Amino acid sequence: MPIGDSIPWTGIRWDDILFVALAAVLLVSAVLVVTLRDIIRCGLALIVSFASLAGIYALLGDPLVAAAQVLVYIGAISVLILFAIMMTQTKNAPTRLVFQTQTLFAGVAAAVIAGVITVTVLATTWPAVGSRLVTATSDVAHKLFGDYVLPFEVVSVLLTAAVVGAVYLARRESARSGEDRP
Amino acid sequence: MSNSLDSYLVLSGLLFAVGVFGFLARRNAISMLMSIELMVNAVNLSILAFGAFVAPLRTHAAVIALLVIAVAAAEATVGLAIVIAIFRNKKTPLVDEYDSMRE
Amino acid sequence: MSAARTTPAEFWSRRSLNQRLALIIVPIAIVAALLTAAIVVLGGPPFLDFLGANLPLVRFFVAATAILMLTIPTAFVLIYLELKVIARMNLRVGPNRVGPWGAAMSVIHGLKVLSKEDFGPTGVDITVFTLAPVVTYLASVMTLLVIPFAPGLVGQDFNIGLLYFFAMGGLTVLGLLMAGWSSFNKYSLLGGLRSAAQIISYEIPLTLSVVGVIILASTKGSGTLSLNHIVLAQSGSAFDWFVFKQPLAALIFLIAATAEANRTPFDMTEADSEIVAGFATEYSGMRFGFFFFAEYVNVFIVSALAATIFFGGWTAPFNWPWPANLNAFHPLTFGLFGWLAIIVTVAVFGTYFFAFFVRIFGGRTWSTWSSVSLGLILNLVVIGGLVTLAGFIALDWVRGLIWFMAKTYAFVIIFVWMRATLPRIRVDQLMGFAWKWLLPASLLNLFVTATAVIILNR
Structure with a gap:
């Protein structure tokens, strides 16, 4: 923008x-x-x-x-x-208590990850880097329903499965065994 | 500064590290889920940054980011449902008290 | 002790209160005026350059401020309208004490709310408790930014306007959740949880119902989510409005929008008879005032969006026959003194013209003064009407604004009507209705629309 x-x-x-x-x-x-x-x-x-x-x-x-x-x-x-x-x-x-006992090691691990990523990024010369461009919404739509239509469908199946699974998991025990809910 | 790929990638790396720390250090299951969300967002940020600066990746990056957002929504739904189901049995959201298989 | 040897303390003690105030204020005023003049002279041109160099940014801030200011009178008008219309539907009189026909009632309400104590109960999380009404109110106000009020009169014509609208509109629920949690009250928490469940459920059919409209709008050339283009795609006569091509979508949209705005019959989040106003139980004073304002601003926004998407927005319901051009009345035509002369002549003659008729037909009961003042009022009303009519004919944005407001307020009245008529439904019925009826219906609508567009465009 x-x-x-x-x-x-x-x-x-x-x-x-x-x-x-x-x-x-x-x-x-x-x-x-x-x-x-x-x-x-x-x-x-x-x-x-x-x-x-x-x-x-x-x-x-x-x-x-x-x-x-x-x-x-x-x-x-x-x-x-x-x-x-x-x-x-x-x-x-x-x-x-909100933290685990391994907080110190977690902090060290996070610092190491941050350091490694930063150094890697700054040390690398990225190929083919131009200046910033703005994405057109219609281009995204054409890509999404053209080249990426299979991932799109897979994601929609995944979402359906997730909704069904979530409903099953979070259901009350009484409802799962077929009794009437209060 | 806003016009270089490096700054966005470093920002994404820092965000990822914060998420890693939260995931390893917090006791609360929902806190761990929130840290996972932070990490997913860090990855998304780096995807979009590459897309913004590398012309051939331009629209691909936006599409992949949208798909990642949808998958993250599914992940959050299932994750929170699992947390609520365990909470109903164990009466606690703290992961180190889920120790019934530790015998 | 001579007058020449008065000390400053004595001089000060002999002055009266007014003189002391003058002695303090006048130097400050002089210094302030000099400083202002210096700032304007020295800082003015660079500042104007600065504004000129960042015109889009300036435009954005002006639009945001104007929209924020617009919500306050809108909320006042809507509150009064609701009180009065529901009262008439219940065969009551409604507010009739403050102002003509009780019209100042909602302003007095606002002043009352402002003057109340800023009160937080024991146990509340005061930061979240204070932020919650702000989040709710701002989430409502920010959606107004993309509504096209008239041609050229839109806060920001985003390419993704409709998506922005739903994204911002969905933030309202955050404020309600924060309020419900931070109030430290079981009823408030229930209200917050209900609002989360309800708004997330109804957001899905709401968003899906407009996809059909987007498909139809994109067949008319512009594949965009901009609300301005959706309005332009409906220009022509009333039969070009999308409500006639998407009747099912319009119905789904209205039902889901009622739930999004937390209005009866879907006001489960407040439900004052079950969970004593839900999230708002612990709120009072201006914090509650923000929730109250946000509710009415929400009604206005939802009505405006319904008018924009399905009822043609600012387009006229028939082909406007007069492409009129009142260049004769351009401000530069007569010059300053010419306009002054015209205004004075019209004011004086018009006043006496109406006063004459009042005197003739009113008989002895009207004194000279009261007939002249009534004549002045009548004159002002007539001139105001004529000026509006001239603007209506000549300026397309005045015309658009009037059509837009007429359509929007028609929907506001429908929402008020629903509140006066329908009882609240049960929570489980609410969720079942959203998932079992509205969602399949909106999917069916989307499927049929897409199929029809493909077949007809073949």
Whole structure:
């Protein structure tokens, strides 16, 4: 989504400001997701990180994926997660221990992964890298229902299977044995 | 800064690392699911970043990202259903208390 | 002690209150005026350059602000309309104390809500508790950004407008969930969970029902989700409206939209007789006011979208016969003094013209002053009507706005009518209806539309 070029008398580009702000919000909220004690706040921080990711997608020139991110991730998956949190948590849950005993090793592993990825990315010269382009929605549609029609159908079957499986798993025991529900 | 592929890939790597940390360190099953979502999103971000900067991948990346989002929705549905089913039997969402097979 | 040797303290103590205030305010005002002038002179041109260089950004912020401002009078009008219309349907009078016909009632409501104590019960998670109404309200307001009010009068004409609309509209549920959780109250939590289940379920038929419209709109050339193009695809007469090609989709859309806006008969999330207003149980004051506002803004938005997608948006219901052009009345034609002369003449003569008739037909009961003031009011009403009519004929955006608002408010009245007529349905019936009837019906509609388009285009 092009929004002007740059601030006139400083030469700082709008896109850069937007990118830095969104990336900062994304990383801070992601860290909050994994460190906050109160799990409902973890869920809300997760929503903030999804929203900033949608912003980054729009910045990358993919408004369709950004809208899908908001629609699916925030509108459906986050709500589902909050729903599950509300069904499984009690108010005294945050006072208990939130981390495993292997937290230290987990931190080391995460730091190693971050370091390896960063070094790899910065050390590699990517071939055929041009400047940013904007995706046309109709092109995506033609690809999705042309070249990618088989994955599309497989995903739809997968979603159906997932819905059926979820309904089966989350059903009450009494209903599964055929009794009337209260 | 917003016009280089590297910054997006580094951002995606950092997000992935945060997700790895959360998955390994949290005790709560739903927290672990949220960390998995973070990792999926990191991968999606890198796919879209490649698509945005490499012209031949342009629309492919958007399509693959949409498919990943759909699969992630299925994953979250089943994962949360499993968590709720276990919660109903064990009365706890903490994974280290699911130890009935540890004898 | 002579007057020449007064100390500053004595000088100060002899001044009266007004003089002291003047002594404080006047220097501050002078300094402020000088500073303002300096800022305008020095900073004005670069600032204008800055705005000019970032015109899309400026346009976006202006549109967002205008839309945020628009919601407040809209909510007031809708609240009053609902009170009054439901009252008439119940054979009551409705609000009739504040203002003419009680029209200032909702403004007084708003002031009352504003003046209440900012109160949070014990045990609430105060951050989430405060953020929840804001999320709900902003999620509603942001959807207005893509609604085309008239030709050229749209906040932001996104290529993916319709998808954006549903993405933002789905965020309302987050606010309700946050409110239900943070209230620390079983009823509120039930309301929040109900809202999550209901809105996610009804979002699917809502989104699927408009896919048929998108297919039809794309057959008219433009394969886009932009609401403006969907409106343009319906231009012509009323028979070009998509409601006649997609009657099933329009019905599904209206039912699902009622559920999305949490209106009766689907207001399970509030259900004041079962779970005492659900998510809003613990809310009071302006926090509750935001929920209340969001509900009415939602009604307006849903009506606007129904009018836009299925009833032609700002297009007229028949071919508009006059491509009129009132260039004679262009502001530059007469100049400033010419316009001033015209306005004064019309005001004076019109007032006396109407006052004359009031005096003739009113008889002795009207004094000179009251007949003149009534004449002024009548004159203003007539001139306002004439100016609106001129705009209606001459300017396409005035015409579009009037048609759009007429259609939207027709739907608002239908929603109010439903609230006055239908009882609330049960939770299990609600979910069963969405999954067993609306979803298959919308899929059938999509299938039939796609097949028909393929066959007819062959």
